[in-house]
Amino acid sequence: MLVVIPAHNEEDTIQDVIHDLKSHGYNDILVVDDASSDNTALFAKKLDVKVMSLPYNLGAWKATQAGVQYARKRNYTSLITFDADKQHLASQIKKLVHCQKLTKSNLVIGSCPSRGSLSRRIAWKLFRGLSGVKVNDLTSGFRLYDRFAIEVLSKKEASLLEYQDVGVLLMLKTFDIAKAETDVDMHRRESGISRIFYSWWAVLYYMGYTTMLCLSKIAKKTHLLPEKIKEV
Structure with a gap:
């Protein structure tokens, strides 16, 4: 199992995150350095993990x-996506693994709805209704993907998405990906800012973008409905 950590300017926390993972026996780690302007990549390399610098x-x-x-490309059968800001805890990975074994799901989401601000909870409620994706913690980046989900999310279509939440979940739903959700503990963010909820402008852009994704999905279903009825 590979642990993937996307990281942009996380030099203050990346070493602690890697130490946490390794202390719990997770040594197969890939840090994807998203063109950081600080020492994120350097600090990660010093801890003997794989680093991909964009x-x-x-x-x-x-x-x-x-x-x-x-x-x-390297034929991993599963991976964990893990944040670089110390919100996610290595001790909680076993909950995702246990849930996946129990449910045989292709995707398991580590859910912690209590961390949500008012704007985040409003967005979650709206997009659950629009998308039909019944996930409590839509913006959680703490996830386990199996081989099938990895194959789907490697497709070019997934490259057009901007966020890991609703768009990815809608795409996986299209491919009949079985999903499950399990409660996990998370810490509060210690550094950096949320890309979505750091300002109302960012929230408005996110909500507009995701609403369009949801509505396009609904429109596609409506367009296909008469054909399906005719076939029956």
């Missing part, structure tokens, strides 16, 4: 997908 900043999801594609 030539320019792509954003959290595309950096994550670079790690997903790495896993596919």
